[in-house]
Amino acid sequence: VPAERATSTPRTRGADLHLELPAEPAGGLRAGVMEALREAVRTGRLAPGVRLPSSRSLAADLGVARNTVADAYAELVAEGWLTARQGSGTAVARRASPRRPAAPARTGPSTTGPVHDLRPGRPDTASFPRAEWLRATRRALATAPNSAFDYGGPRGRIELRTALADYLARARGVRATPERVVVCSGVLHALQLLGGALRARGVRSIGVEAYGLGGQRAMLARSGLRTPPLPLDAHGARTDDPAGLAGLGAVLLTPAHQFPTGVALHPDRRAAVVDWARASGGLVLEDDYDGEFRYDRHPVGALQGLDPEHVVHLGTTSKALAPGLRLGWMVLPGSLLAEVERQKAGQEFTTGVVEQLTLAELLVSGGYDRHVRARRLAYRRRRDQLVTRLAERAGGVRVAGLSAGLHALLELPPGTEDDVLRAAAWHQVAVHGLDRYRHPDADPLPDALVVGYATPSASAWAGALDALCGALP
Amino acid sequence: VPAERATSTPRTRGADLHLELPAEPAGGLRAGVMEALREAVRTGRLAPGVRLPSSRSLAADLGVARNTVADAYAELVAEGWLTARQGSGTAVARRASPRRPAAPARTGPSTTGPVHDLRPGRPDTASFPRAEWLRATRRALATAPNSAFDYGGPRGRIELRTALADYLARARGVRATPERVVVCSGVLHALQLLGGALRARGVRSIGVEAYGLGGQRAMLARSGLRTPPLPLDAHGARTDDPAGLAGLGAVLLTPAHQFPTGVALHPDRRAAVVDWARASGGLVLEDDYDGEFRYDRHPVGALQGLDPEHVVHLGTTSKALAPGLRLGWMVLPGSLLAEVERQKAGQEFTTGVVEQLTLAELLVSGGYDRHVRARRLAYRRRRDQLVTRLAERAGGVRVAGLSAGLHALLELPPGTEDDVLRAAAWHQVAVHGLDRYRHPDADPLPDALVVGYATPSASAWAGALDALCGALP
Numbered sequence: 001v002p003a004e005r006a007t008s009t010p011r012t013r014g015a016d017l018h019l020e021l022p023a024e025p026a027g028g029l030r031a032g033v034m035e036a037l038r039e040a041v042r043t044g045r046l047a048p049g050v051r052l053p054s055s056r057s058l059a060a061d062l063g064v065a066r067n068t069v070a071d072a073y074a075e076l077v078a079e080g081w082l083t084a085r086q087g088s089g090t091a092v093a094r095r096a097s098p099r100r101p102a103a104p105a106r107t108g109p110s111t112t113g114p115v116h117d118l119r120p121g122r123p124d125t126a127s128f129p130r131a132e133w134l135r136a137t138r139r140a141l142a143t144a145p146n147s148a149f150d151y152g153g154p155r156g157r158i159e160l161r162t163a164l165a166d167y168l169a170r171a172r173g174v175r176a177t178p179e180r181v182v183v184c185s186g187v188l189h190a191l192q193l194l195g196g197a198l199r200a201r202g203v204r205s206i207g208v209e210a211y212g213l214g215g216q217r218a219m220l221a222r223s224g225l226r227t228p229p230l231p232l233d234a235h236g237a238r239t240d241d242p243a244g245l246a247g248l249g250a251v252l253l254t255p256a257h258q259f260p261t262g263v264a265l266h267p268d269r270r271a272a273v274v275d276w277a278r279a280s281g282g283l284v285l286e287d288d289y290d291g292e293f294r295y296d297r298h299p300v301g302a303l304q305g306l307d308p309e310h311v312v313h314l315g316t317t318s319k320a321l322a323p324g325l326r327l328g329w330m331v332l333p334g335s336l337l338a339e340v341e342r343q344k345a346g347q348e349f350t351t352g353v354v355e356q357l358t359l360a361e362l363l364v365s366g367g368y369d370r371h372v373r374a375r376r377l378a379y380r381r382r383r384d385q386l387v388t389r390l391a392e393r394a395g396g397v398r399v400a401g402l403s404a405g406l407h408a409l410l411e412l413p414p415g416t417e418d419d420v421l422r423a424a425a426w427h428q429v430a431v432h433g434l435d436r437y438r439h440p441d442a443d444p445l446p447d448a449l450v451v452g453y454a455t456p457s458a459s460a461w462a463g464a465l466d467a468l469c470g471a472l473p
Numbered sequence: 474v475p476a477e478r479a480t481s482t483p484r485t486r487g488a489d490l491h492l493e494l495p496a497e498p499a500g501g502l503r504a505g506v507m508e509a510l511r512e513a514v515r516t517g518r519l520a521p522g523v524r525l526p527s528s529r530s531l532a533a534d535l536g537v538a539r540n541t542v543a544d545a546y547a548e549l550v551a552e553g554w555l556t557a558r559q560g561s562g563t564a565v566a567r568r569a570s571p572r573r574p575a576a577p578a579r580t581g582p583s584t585t586g587p588v589h590d591l592r593p594g595r596p597d598t599a600s601f602p603r604a605e606w607l608r609a610t611r612r613a614l615a616t617a618p619n620s621a622f623d624y625g626g627p628r629g630r631i632e633l634r635t636a637l638a639d640y641l642a643r644a645r646g647v648r649a650t651p652e653r654v655v656v657c658s659g660v661l662h663a664l665q666l667l668g669g670a671l672r673a674r675g676v677r678s679i680g681v682e683a684y685g686l687g688g689q690r691a692m693l694a695r696s697g698l699r700t701p702p703l704p705l706d707a708h709g710a711r712t713d714d715p716a717g718l719a720g721l722g723a724v725l726l727t728p729a730h731q732f733p734t735g736v737a738l739h740p741d742r743r744a745a746v747v748d749w750a751r752a753s754g755g756l757v758l759e760d761d762y763d764g765e766f767r768y769d770r771h772p773v774g775a776l777q778g779l780d781p782e783h784v785v786h787l788g789t790t791s792k793a794l795a796p797g798l799r800l801g802w803m804v805l806p807g808s809l810l811a812e813v814e815r816q817k818a819g820q821e822f823t824t825g826v827v828e829q830l831t832l833a834e835l836l837v838s839g840g841y842d843r844h845v846r847a848r849r850l851a852y853r854r855r856r857d858q859l860v861t862r863l864a865e866r867a868g869g870v871r872v873a874g875l876s877a878g879l880h881a882l883l884e885l886p887p888g889t890e891d892d893v894l895r896a897a898a899w900h901q902v903a904v905h906g907l908d909r910y911r912h913p914d915a916d917p918l919p920d921a922l923v924v925g926y927a928t929p930s931a932s933a934w935a936g937a938l939d940a941l942c943g944a945l946p
Contacts, residue, residue, distance in 0.1 A: 030771070031771075038778070075770075075771060075773065078740055078774075079646060079740075079773055079774040079779070080740055080743040080747065081779070083740070083744070094748075122623060122624070125622040125623050128622045133827070134610060137610050138607055141603040141604075141606065142603075144603075146598040146930065147598060148797055149598040149601045149795035149796070149797040150598050151796040152796075173511075185821045186821065189821040219819075222819065267556070270553040271556070271566055271567075274553065297548075298503070298548060300548065300552055301548070301551075301552040302552075303552075303553065305511070306553045318624075322622035323623055324623060324624070324625055324825070325622075325826065325827065326826075346691070346695065348661060348662040348665065351799060351824075351825060352797070352825050352828045353795070353797035353799075354827075354828060355828055
């Protein structure tokens with residue numbers, strides 16, 4: 001008879017205890033009594049120190065069994081809401097005064113993005129191959145050994161490391177064995193681990209490109225590394241200048257497609273940096289973030305192929321699939337393997353096993369290649385449209401850099417970068433100026449925009465391109 | 474006519490260049506020529522500095538179009554394998570000398586586990602609900618917004634934080650709003666972030682239980698925190714001793730089920746530690762690693778429910794689902810939220826979005842509850858069997874601690890712990906001695922074994938129990 005035991009106002013005590021039991025409390029009567037008591041304490045209706053009715057009395061009032069109330073009291077004592085003392089009955093604990101969580105600080109990003117999103121570094125997230133990913137997950141879950149679900153090793157699942165070694169050899173000319181591959185959450189995570197490993201082997205400075213991601217520089221600095229800039233020109237970083245490399249223990253480069261200027265590292269400079277590494281015992285960190293996306297030719301093979309003992313190859317699914325996956329990899333020289341494993345084991349072992357095994361399935365089945373091919377066509381088309389449209393509508397702007405990747409550099413008339421960014425904001429276009437990526441100690445390059453043409457969905461692309469043109473001189 | 478262009482031994486140069494093209498090279502003829510040339514360099518058949526035949530000559534020898542060879546040369550120049558100089562043709566680059574990856578260091582764990590695995594801290598990985606997980610992934614992928622696949626915020630997906638806030642309130646008495654939940658990879662990852670946040674607010678010492686996980690202590694130490702031990706007895710950590718808490722900025726506790734001794738924190742001590750936190754401005758980190766598994770009664774609610782502004786609640790899917798998922802969470806006081814977010818944003822943002830959304834689906838659909846209920850029954854049965862069997866076969870051994878969790882403490886006759894561990898190894902049983910978990914500055918507790926009875930699969934359990942009994946006095 002739920003209605004009859006729904007409320008209770010015990011008359012045996014001074015406390016005006018009016019408990020409200022829901023008609024059919026979720027989790028049973030005892031849980032209902034407990035939650036009603038907790039709520040009374042929280043709201044202050046039951047003040048700290050107040051003695052409660054006996055379990056017999058409250059049970060009678062509520063129309064429930066005495067044991068139900070006695071059990072609820074005992075649990076709330078165990079939880080610390082109530083206290084029970086021999087001879088003095090049950091009371092509200094003194095520390096159980098109402099403490100509601102304070103109103104949350106609104107620190108999160110707004111849920112609505114910019115109207116026209118041309119920020120670089122992002123693929124079209126609408127193109128994520130959901131059905132293909134689900135099929136790969138099904139195969140992965142059907143075949144995974146039980147041990148895959150246990151704590152894993154710091155290097156990641158062997159299935160994924162094997163699939164990556166094959167794929168990277170095939171697609172990027174990387175010379176890898178599964179033993180040399182370490183799975184991580186992305187390039188930034190890799191730099192966290194490598195920064196620690198480099199410091200552990202006594203490195204103090206790592207050269208970085210004069211323009212690049214500030215987050216990467218900050219991550220390396222967090223490991224205690226200095227990050228002096230290497231000057232950049234139309235042939236990439238000046239790795240052919242011995243003075244610039246003097247005193248460095250490592251360099252971080254984007255050889256296939258410099259981010260953000262979009263140029264390729266010249267063959268002479270590729271050779272020079274490997275020579276430098278061999279002669280000095282230094283290391284080259286090759287951030288191959290968008291190496292699969294080249295539109296005018298077959299991609300240039302990875303620098304790592306030239307010397308696997310002096311080049312660390314870094315990759316990610318963030319551009320080819322989705323940043324939300326948080327999946328990346330390192331291919332390591334033998335001399336660095338144990339220290340990177342030690343760094344990883346000391347922090348947090350692995351990315352999730354289901355996503356690791358799913359990516360392995362996608363690589364082995366060819367689904368990854370198919371997706372990359374389709375994306376390559378789509379992004380190439382967008383880049384062509386960008387070039388064509390700018391030639392028609394913004395004669396003062398030139399598209400620089402390789403026909404590659406997910407972004408283009410738009411060279412602007414001198415002194416106009418800030419104005420163009422203001423105009424873009426006015427046209428509700430989110431886009432970055434080149435200066436945002438400048439190393440604080442580097443000389444400025446001419447004014448330019450960094451346009452991420454892969455970011456909008458297919459339906460949003462034409463509008464974004466129009467809005468961008470409207471903002472250009 | 475593949476057979477006719479499969480080999481080439483150019484006669485125009487001193488180099489005995491015998492290229493072998495596969496009959497149907499993967500990736501086309503150009504890729505086949507490139508790989509054949511790379512292989513010749515790698516194996517040393519083409520030495521550094523050697524000049525190559527002209528593209529016309531090699532093309533004729535191989536029976537392919539001249540452009541195919543010219544393109545292959547150009548790509549290998551771009552990759553740094555070859556050099557091309559005006560007037561002197563194409564040559565093998567000097568730094569392209571053969572450098573095979575060295576033989577891998579064999580640092581990984583052996584692939585075969587112990588015969589009888591009774592190590593604590595692991596669920597039965599064979600029980601991972603693969604079909605249920607796949608269904609939840611399907612629902613998650615069908616409903617996720619495109620933006621979910623973009624870079625996420627440091628707190629994790631709102632869908633999962635909302636589902637966790639509901640679940641933790643319902644199952645563990647946690648007082649949470651989604652804004653207070655931060656997704657992470659597990660309790661160790663949480664301690665990495667919290668260690669940094671505590672140091673940032675000036676905390677220098679965090680009290681830890683006298684017996685616990687050395688990896689947790691090491692992680693806190695890595696943030697620069699001292700970790701003095703709090704003595705333990707049959708009522709849990711001595712949080713009722715003001716002298717022991719003096720000078721601490723925080724304490725790390727396992728209130729529901731102390732790891733590894735298996736006792737619950739006494740209600741008085743729950744109250745005392747909250748009082749201490751309020752009076753001193755300190756924080757309690759509540760590691761609720763196996764809070765869902767209580768067999769003799771409804772689980773005691775989370776300590777966090779007593780004071781959400783002074784208790785951080787930490788949880789994980791590692792015991793209820795699988796450690797391989799790397800999914801965990803924190804419920805934070807408002808005062809700590811911004812700093813923990815800052816710590817997380819500076820490292821690596823998120824766990825994978827698909828796994829986050831899948832767990833959210835599993836929580837909302839009730840599949841998580843169903844799985845926990847089934848596991849609770851199974852593990853309870855195992856614990857009962859352990860107790861019964863030991864009473865029959867090992868009279869000198871007592872099972873101590875709560876009827877809860879995934880492990881039991883077996884009290885041994887004084888001075889026998891090392892002998893029993895040796896006997897266990899002889900019986901091919903992997904099991905831990907209590908002393909392995911002792912804080913280096915803590916007084917030793919009596920000899921005991923820590924038995925993880927959840928670890929074996931259903932088929933392996935009876936044999937493991939037999940083998941354990943055989944190793945006991």
